[in-house]
Amino acid sequence: MTSLSSGGIIKFDLKAWDEKLHRQVVSNRQTFKILNYIYEGYFDKRSEPPLLVASTLLIQGM
Structure with missing residues (x-):
């Protein structure tokens, strides 16, 4: 992962x-799926x- 090796961050x-409330703007299901993937793996x-x-x-x- 480029952010990990370069010292950068991933910002959501x-x-x-x-x-x-989030659904009034956009669904957050995919966002939390990606957050969880990064959190658990990296x-x-x-x-x-x-x-x-x-x-x-x-x-x-x-």
Whole structure:
């Protein structure tokens, strides 16, 4: 994996943590499937910098 060997990271921009809210934007099923694949297969290979970073968009009032 290029990010692992180069010292880079993989960043996911999650539109919402809650699936119901996320579905209003887009389905998160595939996103979580990919996140899980990276976490289970590669996450423990390097701690600094972290290989995987996920962020969640905060929407005021939702």
